[in-house]
Amino acid sequence: MDKLLNLKTAESEKVSHSDYFRIAISVDCVIFGYDKKELKILLIKSDLAEFSDLWSLLGDLVRPNEDLETASYRILKERTGLDDVYLEQVYTFGSLNRHPSGRVITVAYYSLVDINHLHLKLTHNELHWHRLTDIKNLAFDHQLILNTCLQRIREQVMEKPVIFNLLPEKFSLRELQELYQSILGVNLDRRNFRKKISLKDWVVDLDEMESDVPHRPGKLYKAKVQLRKKQAKKRLQSQL
Amino acid sequence: MDKLLNLKTAESEKVSHSDYFRIAISVDCVIFGYDKKELKILLIKSDLAEFSDLWSLLGDLVRPNEDLETASYRILKERTGLDDVYLEQVYTFGSLNRHPSGRVITVAYYSLVDINHLHLKLTHNELHWHRLTDIKNLAFDHQLILNTCLQRIREQVMEKPVIFNLLPEKFSLRELQELYQSILGVNLDRRNFRKKISLKDWVVDLDEMESDVPHRPGKLYKAKVQLRKKQAKKRLQSQL
DNA sequence: TCAAAAGTGTTGACTTTACACCCATGA
DNA sequence: TCATGGGTGTAAAGTCAACACTTTTGA
DSSP, X not given: OOOOSSXXXXXXXXXXXXXXXXXXXXXXXXXXXXXXXXXXXXXEEOXXXXXTTOEEOEEEEXXXXXXXXXXXXXXXXXXXXXXXXXXXXXXEEOOTTSOTTSOEEEEEEEEEOOTTXXXXXXXXXXXXXXXXXXXXXXXXTHHHHHHHHHHHHHHHTTTSTTGGGGSXXXXXXXXXXXXXXXXXXXXXXXXXXXXXXXXXXXXXXXXXXXOXXXXXXOEEEEESSOXXXXXXXXXXXXXX | OOOOSSOBOHHHHHHHTGGGTTOEEEEEEEEEEEETTEEEEEEEEOOBGGGTTOXXXXXXXXOTTSOHHHHHHHHHHHHHSOOXXXXXXXXXXXXXXXXXXXXXXXXXXXXXXXXXXXXXXXXXXXXXXXXXXXXXXXXXXXXXXXXXXXXXXXXXXXXSXXXXXXXXXXXXXXXXXXXXXHHHTSOOOHHHHHHHHHHHTOEEEEEEEOOSOSSOOOEEEEESSOOOHHHHHHHHHTXX
């Protein structure tokens, strides 16, 4: 932002650089959910003729008076009705021809939601959960964005207690382990998994039992801390 | 990018959303160097009256016909004369009031350069290397950007062989260890450090010795692989 | 001969992995 | 009574941290 050599005021900058205000900026959200033992992604039918019949991530242009996180939360709220979700910026994609309408740079966020706790009143317009394994050939560069976010989650899921955002409030260790397995794509040893989780001190024993399972019920737990909207903001600011 | 419900062409999109092309986008580069056993950052005197006498990162608006990486390389080339450096995107900052000239969203990159290999013909305009420990009160939100990039480097420096971009082609293990120490801010045990480096298989023994040191000379090494411009691009694309 | 750093292995602590049996429940 | 998963511990392997002495060179 500091290319010119003579000293200028902010006001003169605004005028002299008006040429550059020809790039649009959007956010795209990779919204992860978990249901029927599978990781799911929320996708919408592309509304661009160029990509008709292709699915795409949920996104929108950033409005001049909202910041990037606000835009992401707005999209999540509009689409899922949720406004207290975990959201994290991952990467910004700015290739020249990534969008057929013109120059659009997009900031990718991933989001983790409890798929059964939200009521998509919105199944009428073409918004659906897709199994990760079924997804291919998304619109725009959304496959690349999805892969980048997936990789980020895999890196973070053992480091930070974010995974609980995908589960209902009460869950068994089996459910938690199955979720880890579907994110990481590996099988985990049950005893070692439980040992590791209890060392991390992320969950609280609720002294309740599963019901409606066709086998011996397991104990129910809840997350000790939930990383959500407000906490995520605090984390970033504390780097100052 | 998919908010409207009726099907549109790319062309109609471009027109109907023209309101949104009022946000400018920039890149800011946190350029790290290493000299005299200290980590250094390349800063320039801010050219905005609002921030007169404050230092800022090197950055510029992204041009409509260049992608984000191209813009970052352009800045590096203009300022340092180097065009084969390591560069990595870190985070995008978009707060409403981060820039006094108006709405500017900036994509932060960090870069690692060999401070002694480049000839800053440019010391005339106010461009200088600053010791990390001396930096305070930068222009804009550049302190936050710097801290975010520093944290990213600290996470990556034991994971990927990027650190060699800060050193001359030939270096001793003592120099490498001192560099790690100044990045991580800790002291490392010499024997354990050498063990770890040799396990990582990142360096090649050159069968040469240091000269001009006032003590027993050590062996010289070079990096086995250099992560640079082309490799960095390949890495990202391979995620598809 | 002194100062400064090079070079080099071992031990104990800790972490990670592999692995098997009995138990509680619902069908 | 059977099928399904719940719940639990130990031993071996691997990784990490702490630590000291002899050697080489230049001043």
